[in-house]
Amino acid sequence: MEFSIAEKLALVKAVDEVIYVDGNVDVEEMVFMSQLMDTLNFDRILVEEARGISAKESLSILKNMTFEKKQSLSKVLNEMASVDGELNKKEYRLIFNILHEVGIGQDLKEQ
Numbered sequence: 147m148e149f150s151i152a153e154k155l156a157l158v159k160a161v162d163e164v165i166y167v168d169g170n171v172d173v174e175e176m177v178f179m180s181q182l183m184d185t186l187n188f189d190r191i192l193v194e195e196a197r198g199i200s201a202k203e204s205l206s207i208l209k210n211m212t213f214e215k216k217q218s219l220s221k222v223l224n225e226m227a228s229v230d231g232e233l234n235k236k237e238y239r240l241i242f243n244i245l246h247e248v249g250i251g252q253d254l255k256e257q
Contacts, residue, residue, distance in 0.1 A: 147214065147215065147218060149186060149215065151192075152207050153207060153208075153211055153215065154186055154188050154192060154196075155192065155195060155196045155199055155204070155207070156196075156199070156203075156204040156205075156207035156208045157186070157208070157219060157222065158182075158188065158192060158193055158196035159196040159197070159199055159201070159204040160204060160208065160219065160223060160244055161179065161182065161222060161223065161226050162179075162193065162196060162197060163201070163240060163244075164223055164226050164227050164237055164240055164241060165179070165226065167236045167237055167240045168234050168236050168237055170230075172229075172230040174229045174230045174231075175226065175229055175230060177229075178225065178226055178229045179193075179226075182222065182226075205244070205247045205248060208244070208247075208248045209247065209248045209249060211248070213250070216245075216248055216249070216250045217250070219244075219245075219248070219250075220241075220245055220250060223241045223244065223245070224241065227241055
């Protein structure tokens with residue numbers, strides 16, 4: 147599945163927010179981000195650019211993605227949140243809110 151540059155920026159912004167929401171950046175999260183960089187073919191420059199876009203802009207881009215890409219977003223966010231062995235409340239709430247805002251929260255409850 148190919149993501150556009152804008153979609154990559156928005157996805158990376160969402161993942162980055164999940165990493166930092168609990169106040170801890172674990173080694174496992176950084177390893178996961180590196181693997182995601184390889185998988186989606188982006189570099190640290192894109193990560194820095196993603197940090198520069200607003201959450202509102204990111205959500206707008208994510209909302210316009212195909213359902214298949216939104217499913218990938220859900221999978222990536224949930225994997226990132228649990229890569230350190232625990233899913234805390236802040237991570238759960240943020241992921242729930244992101245998925246709800248992009249219009250897939252209800253459709254993915256069974257995941």
